[in-house]
Amino acid sequence: MKLKLPLIPTIVVALAVATMIALGIWQLQRKGEKEALIALYAANAGKPPITFPDMAPVRDAEMFRKSTLNCLEVVKWQSVSGRDTKGNAGFQYIADCKTGAEGPGALVAYGIADRPDIKPEWKGGMVNGTIITEPSRYGVIERMIGKIPVPRPMIVADSVSEGMRPVAQPDPKSVTNNHLSYALQWFFFAAAALVIYLLALRRKQAGG
Template sequence: MDPLPDPAPRTTRIPLIPTIIVALAVLVMIGLGIWQIDRRVEKAAALNLAASNPGKPPVAFPAMPPVGPDLLFRPSSLHCLRVVGWQVEAGRAADGSTGYRHIAQCATGAEGPGALVAVGVTQRPDAKPDWTGGQIAGWISEEPDHRALISRIGGKATPLRPMLIARTAPTGMKASAPPSAADVPNNHLAYAVQWFFFAAIAIVIYILALRRRNAPKAP
């Protein structure tokens, strides 16, 4: 009896369209990672500039975001016509103690975006600040960042609104800690690593999917 011929070697079939889609997605993620590394360098330079701003002359309080590095932490002042709301965030006082920072939402005119003022720090989140508005001086900062992580690592986050950190606090409150460049995180390297990780995971998942697709069927 003649021996059976050897079976033809099984060829690996790679679908064209899905492969192109995955390759483009991986390239986009790698590109975003490289962009975040570039942003890290830019952010470091901006923070170095901002670190020297508290000692510079006062400037007008910016009405709209974003707050550029030339304005961040600069001395400024504004006139709060009336307080239309309050928000409470964890914060640190000028004496180093921690507590709850009370941020006033101020009307500054008949129209317009208004202004945010970090009035002071208390030990209780339900404290009622004894402040209804008026002229107030301090340093330019930004509102607390509650933006979604995916919007930040993708570079599509809405700019943070300017906020004045009051130099002095009303009776019964502690003054907020002055702004510092050390308190501003530079997370762009972490964002870059996340994009590179997503790209690697996409490649691994696609390779596993191809292996499963081309695996010999059980008889």
Template sequence: MTEPAETQRRWPIIPTILVLAAIAVMIALGVWQLQRKGEKEALIALFERNMAMSSMVAYPELPPVPDTMLYRKSSAVCLEPVRWDQRSGTDRAGKSGIRMIADCRTGAEGPGVLVDVGTADDFTPPKWTGGVVQGTIVPGPEQPSLIERMTGKAVPARAMLVADVPAAGLRASAVPSAADTPNNHLAYAVQWFLFAAAALVIYILAVRRRLRP
């Protein structure tokens, strides 16, 4: 014996609850991205103020580096470069090359200091043995990913000092600016809102087709 047509065409309650819950999560993620957008704009404004300051600050000995110190002028003493990290980049004239980043020993213990001593045309480390380096504090090349931050597995990121005067035989590396700080949160928010709207429309169309006599 078959069920009446009215019973067979009931609006699906459990799937509807699940879909609405998923849509609510997408909207919440969109709102969160809008909040992050405001936070990132305030951070960029802070970095721009830091760049305008000519006074020097003491180089941070341990990570994490306070935002108030990024893009400020500072100096550090490299007793000895213990490791070289070559990365692609540009010099201050816009010419591409290989940035020479020295991981320097600053004492018997501690994490030391990362110093970008200049840009070269190849991967050969310079014959630089250390010394006093003056430059600009910028975020280091190794920054935690979004997943690491969300899962609580992120380790404090190290900063880096971009030397004002390059090592012998190198060109001065370009100094990152506040404008390089990514702020894609508005686009992410719009995407989440569009996903939520699309999910709602698709679900309604699918249910209406299912309930159609």
């Protein structure tokens, strides 16, 4: 039986399928861009130290570079989940440091502890480490519908004082690249929508 395609519904479905295919192709393009970015990060890790960036956003050329900063004073501490250099989970303590009379200061991922409520003894000083951005405090929905602040630069300290464990050093390989799976999902949705539409038409026309 030859299917008769109703004009308006067919146009709507065709546009939806074309949109999903376009989104899949876009995700494939994003996959290539992310692979190039991860390669840049990996190259950055082997380059000489640079000056710690004063303000956000952190440029791609600065990510995963070694740097040094002078924390004049720890203004406050925050703790988030994290891992130490041996892969053990714990609470990562981040110091909000004063670096001058004015300015935004700097964030230092200083060490890992087993409790979220301790008061680290470190009061400040010179810090050697790796530049990344602060951990995200926002969920997927907030990032989609809200205007969130640009993540501040943060240095992950190479060493800590007694009583804490060193934070796991940032690894460019940990940067997620899920764009291929997203592309395949969009292509699957497009194929599924087309098949469902054709089956619905066949059933309707067979029923007369």
